[in-house]
Amino acid sequence: MDVASNAAKHEQKEVGTAIPDGINAWVFDLDNTLYPAECHLFRQIDANMALFIQRLLSLPADKARALQKHYYVKYGTTLSGLMREHGVQPAEFMSFVHDIDLSAVPENPRLAEYIAALPGQKSIFTNGSVAHAENVIGKIGLSGLFDNIFDIEAADFTPKPHHNAYRHFLARTNIDPQNAIMFEDLADNLAVPHALGMTTVLICSNARWMDDEPVDKRPATGDMKAHLEHEHIHHVTDDITSFLGDIVRTLTSTPTIGAAI
Numbered sequence: 001m002d003v004a005s006n007a008a009k010h011e012q013k014e015v016g017t018a019i020p021d022g023i024n025a026w027v028f029d030l031d032n033t034l035y036p037a038e039c040h041l042f043r044q045i046d047a048n049m050a051l052f053i054q055r056l057l058s059l060p061a062d063k064a065r066a067l068q069k070h071y072y073v074k075y076g077t078t079l080s081g082l083m084r085e086h087g088v089q090p091a092e093f094m095s096f097v098h099d100i101d102l103s104a105v106p107e108n109p110r111l112a113e114y115i116a117a118l119p120g121q122k123s124i125f126t127n128g129s130v131a132h133a134e135n136v137i138g139k140i141g142l143s144g145l146f147d148n149i150f151d152i153e154a155a156d157f158t159p160k161p162h163h164n165a166y167r168h169f170l171a172r173t174n175i176d177p178q179n180a181i182m183f184e185d186l187a188d189n190l191a192v193p194h195a196l197g198m199t200t201v202l203i204c205s206n207a208r209w210m211d212d213e214p215v216d217k218r219p220a221t222g223d224m225k226a227h228l229e230h231e232h233i234h235h236v237t238d239d240i241t242s243f244l245g246d247i248v249r250t251l252t253s254t255p256t257i258g259a260a261i
């Protein structure tokens with residue numbers, strides 16, 4: 001499917017859950033998507049990245065943080081920059097930055113119930129690590145609900161939103177993008193899925209971000225309807241749990257006789 005026809009498929013856009021028929025693959029980003037951005041878990045990871053660079057290169061804190069954001073913008077992740085420019089081993093970096101306190105992440109039994117009820121294949125597609133994903137979904141109460149956890153290592157350290165990350169993901173999972181829906185808090189990460197024919201859902205929050213966070217790398221905030229002006233955003237919600245609950249109710253409701261005729 002080309003971009004124009006996928007746009008036509010979703011031309012009746014709204015803040016709501018009228019997803020196309022035939023979805024059988026559910027693809028979830030992890031951080032700030034499966035738990036609320038307001039937990040500010042990323043702040044802990046962010047601070048650990050700066051500390052890692054500070055120690056690695058014996059830099060003062062402000063210089064380390066500036067370099068961290070420079071690599072993030074230039075290479076897509078801080079890790080990619082550290083691997084390319086400093087030969088950092090990814091496992092060492094990952095275990096250091098993901099050593100965080102998960103107590104702010106709320107358990108979400110309703111989300112678990114709805115994800116369990118979705119028909120078809122369920123995947124996590126994250127620029128983080130499998131270990132981090134397993135820790136976080138364990139805290140939320142989602143362990144065992146996903147068929148795949150596809151991480152930055154599986155993507156050969158090519159992060160979203162790079163096209164190759166999605167190619168690796170689709171090859172690994174055997175998902176047909178035209179029957180897939182992807183949930184993400186970073187609008188940029190939905191551009192390629194849209195181009196591939198996937199349905200896209202942007203997760204919005206009211207979280208506040210550090211002033212030096214690159215603007216186009218911040219999770220979506222603000223007026224939800226404004227995001228729909230972008231062709232690659234098909235749906236927007238600030239409550240993934242209710243959004244999935246509506247989908248599950250729609251999928252499991254018995255058609256009326258009138259609808260059958």
Ligand SMILES: [Mg+2]
Nearest residue numbers: 029031032185
């Ligand atoms: Mg995210």
